[in-house]
Amino acid sequence: MASYVLRRILVTIPVMAIVALFVFSLLYIAPGDPAAVIAGDQASPADVERIRQSLGLDQPFLVQFGGWLWRILHFDLGTSIFTNLPVTSMIAQRIEPTLSLMLLTLVMTLVVAVPLGVVAAWKAGSWIDRAIMAFAVSAFSLPVFVVGYVLAYVFALQLEWLPVQGYTPFSEGVWPWLQSLILPSIALGCVYIALIARITRASMLEVLQQDYIRTGRAKGLGQRDILFVHALKNAAVPIVTVIGIGVALLIGGAVVTESVFAIPGVGRLTVDAILRRDYPVIQGIVLMFSFLYTLVNLLVDLTYTLIDPRIRY
Amino acid sequence: MTDVTTSSVSVPPGLAIAQALPDLMMPVKVRRGVVGFLRNNPTVAIGGALLAILVLIGIFAPYLGTVDPTAIAPAKRMRPPSELYWFGTDALGRDVYSRVLYGTRVSLTVGLSVAWLATLVGLAIGLVSGFVRWADGVIMRVMDGLMSIPPILLAIALMALTRGSVGNVIMAITVAEIPRVSRLVRGVVLSLREQPYVDAAIACGTRTPMIILRHILPNTLAPMLVQATYVCASAMIVEAILSFIGAGTPPTIPSWGNIMAEGRALWQVKPYIVFFPAAFLSVTVLAVNLVGDGLRDALDPRMAKNI
Numbered sequence: 001m002a003s004y005v006l007r008r009i010l011v012t013i014p015v016m017a018i019v020a021l022f023v024f025s026l027l028y029i030a031p032g033d034p035a036a037v038i039a040g041d042q043a044s045p046a047d048v049e050r051i052r053q054s055l056g057l058d059q060p061f062l063v064q065f066g067g068w069l070w071r072i073l074h075f076d077l078g079t080s081i082f083t084n085l086p087v088t089s090m091i092a093q094r095i096e097p098t099l100s101l102m103l104l105t106l107v108m109t110l111v112v113a114v115p116l117g118v119v120a121a122w123k124a125g126s127w128i129d130r131a132i133m134a135f136a137v138s139a140f141s142l143p144v145f146v147v148g149y150v151l152a153y154v155f156a157l158q159l160e161w162l163p164v165q166g167y168t169p170f171s172e173g174v175w176p177w178l179q180s181l182i183l184p185s186i187a188l189g190c191v192y193i194a195l196i197a198r199i200t201r202a203s204m205l206e207v208l209q210q211d212y213i214r215t216g217r218a219k220g221l222g223q224r225d226i227l228f229v230h231a232l233k234n235a236a237v238p239i240v241t242v243i244g245i246g247v248a249l250l251i252g253g254a255v256v257t258e259s260v261f262a263i264p265g266v267g268r269l270t271v272d273a274i275l276r277r278d279y280p281v282i283q284g285i286v287l288m289f290s291f292l293y294t295l296v297n298l299l300v301d302l303t304y305t306l307i308d309p310r311i312r313y
Numbered sequence: 314m315t316d317v318t319t320s321s322v323s324v325p326p327g328l329a330i331a332q333a334l335p336d337l338m339m340p341v342k343v344r345r346g347v348v349g350f351l352r353n354n355p356t357v358a359i360g361g362a363l364l365a366i367l368v369l370i371g372i373f374a375p376y377l378g379t380v381d382p383t384a385i386a387p388a389k390r391m392r393p394p395s396e397l398y399w400f401g402t403d404a405l406g407r408d409v410y411s412r413v414l415y416g417t418r419v420s421l422t423v424g425l426s427v428a429w430l431a432t433l434v435g436l437a438i439g440l441v442s443g444f445v446r447w448a449d450g451v452i453m454r455v456m457d458g459l460m461s462i463p464p465i466l467l468a469i470a471l472m473a474l475t476r477g478s479v480g481n482v483i484m485a486i487t488v489a490e491i492p493r494v495s496r497l498v499r500g501v502v503l504s505l506r507e508q509p510y511v512d513a514a515i516a517c518g519t520r521t522p523m524i525i526l527r528h529i530l531p532n533t534l535a536p537m538l539v540q541a542t543y544v545c546a547s548a549m550i551v552e553a554i555l556s557f558i559g560a561g562t563p564p565t566i567p568s569w570g571n572i573m574a575e576g577r578a579l580w581q582v583k584p585y586i587v588f589f590p591a592a593f594l595s596v597t598v599l600a601v602n603l604v605g606d607g608l609r610d611a612l613d614p615r616m617a618k619n620i
Contacts, residue, residue: 014454015454015457015458015461016461017458018454018455018457018458018461019458019461019462021458022455022458022459022462023462023470026470026471026474027474034474034475037474037475037476038473038474137599137602137603137606138599140602141546141595141598141599141602142595142598143550143553143554143591143594143595143598144554145553145554145557145573145591146591146592146594146595149580149584149587149588149591150591153580153584157581164581248463248464249463251463251465251466252463252464252465252466252554253465255465255466255469255554255558256554256557256558259557259558259577260577270466270469270558271558271559273473274469274472274473274558274559274560275559277473279473279474282469282470282473283470285466286462286466286467286469286470289462289463289466290461290462290463290466293461293462293463294461297461
């Protein structure tokens, strides 16, 4: 077990190195002159040159990459062109709302999507199944901001149940914090719920055809025991995998959700950085989220061994 | 199989009509041709019909009662939907109906171009990876790395380094979609290589290019087609998201994401500016997803025996 965990962690290191190399190379493989693009149309040649220097585009690739990698290993993601603040501290200031939003969405998704998928598989072919799957297809087609605006319009503007926009920090109380995040989480979670409900249903359908389920029924196990203990446990591996992969949806969606609901998080920072063409900030955010994503999927891989003792790599 | 119904067992009165009209009792007909396929797969038909309407809207946008989508008219700012302005006007007095209709072109162009490009490049990479042993490890590690970057963020980073244009949006989204397609192709190729008919072809002395062309490619078509529809749907959403947050098509182009981005500041008082492009985007993505789901069900080899 310990050796497996160690090996799996070691395998992650080259993946992260490739991510870092790729994110870094973007500056070089992008068509045209990135320094000129970042400087904008009104920039003087001196401005362009200054940006070229601050991005390190005037030095050899490997020299730059080596230095950059060394700084990253020390949690130094560079300096913003616009504010001259370290990118790491800019992200740190904005991380709380984003992590709150993502965690709450994750919890809500699991609580809603897995039972939906289980019920759909249990009642396969019935109207309940059809309704759940119809919901899943439509939710999958609704972009985050569409759901966000509709929810905000109905529940915040018309019914006035919840705040329209903004974010209340956790330190100012759990309830206000939760209130400010309910609508954004539902908007962000819609696609994710659809995805996980679908994979849960598919995985459950396969397991429910197994002989041991028939044995369980034959010996008189209750429906709930069969579904949630015997079937769901064996159907868990693909579900957990998709939960891990789906975190990419959460990360991408968070950027948009934060703009719709005016939440001052990392997503909002990304949008501001795009408008100001502040590339070091964008690069830092992309790198941080990619590492987060890789770590989540490492955790997912490690939980396989807990869920299914047969899995040993 | 039809003989079962004409046995000597006495027929209940309710079914008497069936004997009179044997056609009614025919087993499921094997339907052929495009029409037959659509009748067997209503999801594809519904999605395809919706999509066809949207394509026509895109092509004939100038003839559908639209005005110049970029014409600014400060005197007619923020008019609510009416007989004159079907979807109202935006903060600059531009006709939202015209803008939304012209936006169909942008969305469909991006969706279809990305689907084609990502499929072609992904197919090439996947084939190389599946056939060239020494390249496989390298290519797949690179793809693992690329897949570890959430697609929207990768597209944002690429767009931050290039000038906003439809071509660059297509390029950025394609790069973000390629890893998934290549992984899929590689998986299919690896499983096809183990098939006895491929072994037989090798034993006959068929050269590798011919094996790829005759035995591998035709069998990758079905999963690729399904994957391409999903890539198309996802590309349209990503394009709208990029434009919405200011990293997509330039603001001068009326794309749905841009229209929503411009309506964002006003959405609490003038929700219709955001609502109409949002509805069009959702319906379009739904149509593409319906086609994809229908094709998947129709082409999935595990379901094939039912047809």
